[in-house]
Amino acid sequence: MDELKAVIVQCGNEEYAIPVQSIVSIERLEQVNPIPHLPDFVLGLMNIRGELVPIFDFEKILYHRSAKEHDETRVVVVQTDVLTIGLLVLDAKEIIDIPNDSLTDSALKVYSKTPYFTAVANLEDRMITVVDPEVLAQTLSGMDEIGAYVEAKISEAK
Known part of the structure; x- marks a missing residue:
């Protein structure tokens, strides 16, 4: 393969590339239900086409400030071995x-x-900067708790 096909997202004044093979969808930020006692970069759970997806504020992970208050924010939903997660970014450009x-x-x-x-x-x-969502999911604190919480919520819904 001679090229990396990627979605370019913005956080702060920087651009980041997320490989398209990891991306499930790009969504607008809708209602997020908070999850108590987790790191502050975890906004909560968002229902995306019937699936509960934990939303992580990528701006907060990188720069300790929230992307939540901006009009152009997008949720980039990525599939990892650990969990399907949504990354809240300032913009998903191209x-x-x-x-x-x-x-x-x-x-x-x-x-x-x-x-x-x-x-x-x-x-x-x-x-x-190229971001590997798989490595991101493996290195963030609280991933086991988030996965267990999502599984419990899915079980409750059945």
Whole structure:
């Protein structure tokens, strides 16, 4: 494969690429039911086409401020081995093909707090950080509790 096809999302002033093969859908933020006693980046559960999806504020994960108050916010629903999750981002802008020869990971290896940043695309007019949703889901605190809570809510609904 010569290119990485990705959805470009915005958090803060930065752009991030999420590989399309991980993405289930892109949604508007609807009613979110809070989940008590979980990290503050977990907004709660949103019902997306009959499925309960935990919504994570990606802006809060990265920059400790919320994306919730912006008009253009979108929920990027991604499938991981751990759980289907929704990432709240400031905007989901476009789908692009990133040439593999523009990707580098050397600068990211030294920073252990963001193992979910797997590469940086150095394009002509912009730099875009590639996010691996699978690694993100594995490294965030509270994932076991969130999964158990979602399973319990699904069981209650039956």
